[in-house]
Amino acid sequence: MECSSVLVETAGIHDNNVALTLEESPALISSFCNELDCMDGGGGYDIVNNQVIPTPGPPPNYRSHNASLQQSWEMNYQEAAIYLQEGENNDKFFTHPRNPKALAAYLFAHNHLFYMMELLTGVLLMVLSLCEAPAVPSLRLDVYVHATLELLALVMVAFELCMKLRWLGFHTFIRHKRTMVKTCVLLLQFVEAIVVLIRQTSHLRVTRALRPIFLVDCRYCGAVRRNLRQIFQSLPPFIDILLLLLFFMVIFAILGFCLFSPNTSDPYFNTLENSIVSLFVLVTTANFPDVMMPAYSRNRWSCVFFIVYLSIELYFIMNLLLAVVFDTFNGVEKMKFKSLLLHKRSAIDHAFQLLVSRQRPMGVSLKQFDGLMRFYRPRMSSRDRFLTYKALNTAGAPMLSLDDFYKFYEVIGLKWKARRSGEHWFDDLPHTTFLIFKGINLLVKSKAFQYTMYVVVAVNGVWILVETYMLNSGFSWSRMVPWSYIVFLTIYGVEVLLKITGLGPLAYFSSGWNLFDFSVTVFAFLGLITLAFDMEPFYFIVVLRPLQLLRLFKIKQRYRNVLDTMFELFPRMASLGLTLIIFYYSFAIVGMEFFADVVYPNCCNTSTVADSYRQINVTIGNRTVLDEGYYYLNNFNNILSSFVTLFELTVVNNWYITMEGVTSMTTHWSRLYFMTFYIVTMVVMTIIVAFILDAFVFRMNYSRKNKEPLLDPEDENGIVFEAEVSRDEALATLELYKKTCPGLSSLNSLQGVLLAMDRSGSSSLVYLGRRSRTKSDLSMKMYEEEIQEWYAEYSRENLPQSDRSLVERELDIPPPCPERES
């Protein structure tokens, strides 16, 4: 066996890679040889391949020069696919698998099954706190059970980490900060879980607050990780301004103490500590104007102190905080976009180098592209693979140039469909039916119909309002279904049916607004059924009726923009929400460990907020009424209550009542918890505000720059690519595919193209690839000029290196690849 040739070939590939990443040590090459030697003997490498390609590769024991080269091409495809994946996921190249064993681990750890397992483990660990003491009453589990579950989950995490260790290698693993933190936390949790299992009782386990790390590290939580990174990047300027805020607070606390402490009836400034706490709470406005009142009733001019303080702290520095975060956020967003873009470009460069042959160093043929795609998107049909190639190959040249290939990420998400000859779904129906449907279609699309529906919705809205106002005595569920409900529902139902028949189900459901209409109508229908059949637990569906009114906002362009943006922002908002929940979780755990069961009805009698915790029977006239302060409900008795309490703290109003209640039952130091929480949520909330500001200002700038409304409802197509396929091309491609991967199932789609041509009798078919527009597309258009500069800068920095790697490839054995064209 020509070990040397395989060695050189493999080393070549990896050396190329070395040249581009500058991370590798040359000593690895010798280790490769050993690896390959054992692998060649065992043939286990192909089994790993099999995991990714459903079609069987060449038999592993078939040994010839040609086969080994074929195998080396397959390796190249796979590596290119990995590079492209890394580019897509923004994985750094220094975690790129460096040897076959690493590759095996990499492939094992990079598929949806594994990701799902990661996610489930993370969620399981977090959900456990519902059942651990202090548990939600209905979900309480025995210590045995939840400790065992925890150990199981931790073992899973340990297994995942082992796979990562195998894939990254010890050296990289040690240097990868996130992974190291995860490992440490894992060890800690392991020890603790075992201790719990042995002692049969939970000790003070504040470290549970670290559990979200396992979730955050999941592949699927990339957005949360990015959010966290952005938060940390915004921190330095934020902390600077925060210090300014605290500094003014201390100065004013000293002033306030000096001015107001002589007034004995003023509980807010009687000690310096109280003074500082009062002013801290005052920044959140939660104790205003109460904090001012004792001083104000003594001397009217004391209001000046509070007005000056609030003007400086609340109206100036807090806004400054927002400005600084907004500015940093802006910069970070642009930098992120830039680095992502260049990372993708670099990934494409790497992949391109792996796909070109020595004879044609400047182009990728269809065969190579197809080989790549089989690894990159194993589930993609052969037709789509071919169409993607066509979409990239805009020049119509026999090969893809590097410039063509740079568009890779733009075309990869396209959904391909043959362009229909007609416009309507009912074009093929008999004439009479066609006319009926055509009529409905015209009706549904007419302005008159739309505005009639708006009027109906408006009338419905007024009706509901008046109706609700009429039954001021209180709403009761057990009433008859009002006839107006049935009338309006019928109208909506007819509208939905007309639209579905007129536009065709596909066109109808592709619009977000229609989907919204449809679901509201279906809900209303379900509500009717629940009312009719008296299914009490589902009554709440009935009250969703007023949501129909939201349709009215379609009338004005600005609202459409706002609501569309809202929908578009939703994924990002959700990830920000998730980030917030992760912070909540950690704080909830800490809160539960320290403050579980400390507040209860009629507690906190020593504090100034005792009234809010009161629960006594009061006799008014001859009725006994329960006089409740209710604040004992804002406790940390289990994780769900803690979440609600933390949400209340986030909204800030009256948060000091919860703080003072807990403080009066524990120690002064508890305030630290609440103040820290306030500052943390302030950071996250400021980021959220900055995000919304940024997103909207970006959109408005965009639509101003491009002089077009961003999301015209008529123009919901997003990005469209076109590819025309001729009969000969399709036949040639089918032939080629049959040769390279003889599995028939994946070729069905390509044969379908030929069949469609036969049916329509034309010699070519035009396919349209569509995908929705993403923020990245908008940014591409916004920063058009800057992007060219970045690219120029990037290629200045990287050109010599990629040239060098090309030269090094000249040493490789030329793979005898049968080209389609030859």
Place this chain on the structure above:
Amino acid sequence: MECSSVLVETAGIHDNNVALTLEESPALISSFCNELDCMDGGGGYDIVNNQVIPTPGPPPNYRSHNASLQQSWEMNYQEAAIYLQEGENNDKFFTHPRNPKALAAYLFAHNHLFYMMELLTGVLLMVLSLCEAPAVPSLRLDVYVHATLELLALVMVAFELCMKLRWLGFHTFIRHKRTMVKTCVLLLQFVEAIVVLIRQTSHLRVTRALRPIFLVDCRYCGAVRRNLRQIFQSLPPFIDILLLLLFFMVIFAILGFCLFSPNTSDPYFNTLENSIVSLFVLVTTANFPDVMMPAYSRNRWSCVFFIVYLSIELYFIMNLLLAVVFDTFNGVEKMKFKSLLLHKRSAIDHAFQLLVSRQRPMGVSLKQFDGLMRFYRPRMSSRDRFLTYKALNTAGAPMLSLDDFYKFYEVIGLKWKARRSGEHWFDDLPHTTFLIFKGINLLVKSKAFQYTMYVVVAVNGVWILVETYMLNSGFSWSRMVPWSYIVFLTIYGVEVLLKITGLGPLAYFSSGWNLFDFSVTVFAFLGLITLAFDMEPFYFIVVLRPLQLLRLFKIKQRYRNVLDTMFELFPRMASLGLTLIIFYYSFAIVGMEFFADVVYPNCCNTSTVADSYRQINVTIGNRTVLDEGYYYLNNFNNILSSFVTLFELTVVNNWYITMEGVTSMTTHWSRLYFMTFYIVTMVVMTIIVAFILDAFVFRMNYSRKNKEPLLDPEDENGIVFEAEVSRDEALATLELYKKTCPGLSSLNSLQGVLLAMDRSGSSSLVYLGRRSRTKSDLSMKMYEEEIQEWYAEYSRENLPQSDRSLVERELDIPPPCPERES
């Protein structure tokens, strides 16, 4: 007398003006002739001139062709000065005085005395409400007195309006919206004031809420007017989003009513009206979590309703509101800058056309420039006028070209000073003294000295904190002066003295930071004296000591930037504050008219907030304590209380307690007042936030773009221009000035230049003109490229017209102006 020549000359000037403003009708020309005829007979025109130029002009009865031309040049100078003033104040050109009578009125109405009178009248009218019933107790005036005062003030306003009518002409006056509104309000107020005087008692005078109009219309309140305009410009998008907010509110109110009204212990949702009010208050978070508690205690899942509502309304739509306002604000700021810039350019164009002679249509000579300046800045010394000319004349050509003249507004505010030969103020002292001062100078400028002072300040800060913490028993004034106070004050005193001697008083006081140090030290000193001499009312000065700590923020660049920006923003912030106060005033008047004396201790027993208005004696143990709710202090009993109440409403927290208290004592409709106020302050506050955001983001972008910290403390020079004056030049100019205006007093400064040259023995002197950098300078640098586009666009639009006016000038009689150079 050659009436025709004067006619043509004047008509030419005004026609030119017509061509540029496109506002004039040609019929005016004939009216001019009449006007000029009567004027020529009476000679009253020059008396008006005398009001502006302190130096006597040519005698009015001196009649010759030459004199009339000289007079027409003077008229040109004056008109050019008016144009430049209009350009500076952003007055539209259609209010430009069109005939000598108008000019007389214009000049009468455009000087600081008149402005002052306007301002005082406006302030007087507003201050009156302190004394009118319901008055501040100590300031109560009899109805006679305040009604008479009011009538007087209104007569003053009427007089001002008459002058304006005279100046604008009836036609323009009618078309000028602001003036018309003012006139209507004036009439209304007049009638009302007379009614009050006759009836001897104040009736329901809600129209007093319109009084701020008189103040806003003042010349000095231009910034407030601009703010108001900006607020109104931001309104349309704001209202759109507000509707969205209210819409969701109504939908959720219906949902909430349906869900929670069956719960009889829930007072927040028992009727639809209560439901809407509760959710309105919830948007401000003021009743959270109380509003949730009854429902939450019944069913834990009801928190979902509130969380969803708050997430949509508070965290999404409210931020959207900010985004929309911020975006509009951004656009408006840029447009404002553009229109101001082009307006100034147009004013310069007009003035330039008036200053050039027929022989030299492309340049303005020193004589003409000086003539202009005597009208434009009557108080400017002859030296500064000459130096300004030199600063404009960068090319050193005998005349100013139009391009030179475009820099007019940049150089007009410069303060001129001869460049000193040495650096230090003590350079001229004897050698020994020089060395001592030099040593002090070096010491003061050394890093070591600065950091020592920082350490001292920090130690002082910690000391104060610890000291205050120690006397936790309560602060008492009648203590001995602590020795630490004296020690630190001595150190600060020595520092101030060293710095003043080392840097020289001028250099010392030109830095804002030093001024701050100085005043804090002086305050501390005054505090020491008050303590030592037991002057009780001034004790508050002592507590200002901790402000010293602010000096620590000089250490970090970001803080310096922030604080400097804070100082720079101060004028704008003040004008925004004034705008807010004007809104407050109107609301306070309405509040006083309707809600004066409605709340009092132990009122509002029918409302849910009765506790907050309670004032009863409670016996705890053997002590009787006053249990106070204090909220009866938040009333509308006089204008000062109203202002405090409105500030509390602005801060929003617990505002519903005030609202519910007042509502329970009046009608449900009172809520409308509070809700309207909330929305209005929300608009103003959003504008303030947008302003701060915009200002900071602008600065950060600026410093990023120009790669330099914006306000390096070493570089506080701002804008610097240089002009070198040679002996010959100075002599020639002096000669010229003596010829044109023989008043000696104004020539002193120019003779001073010659004296200085004699003293130093050099044949030329270099003068430096400095002014601080304004926002406009920054904007000029930021929008550099766009400005060139605007200019190009502007000259495309205006070039044919200015050419035409030049051609028309060819018809004028050439004024025989003696040029300096000839």
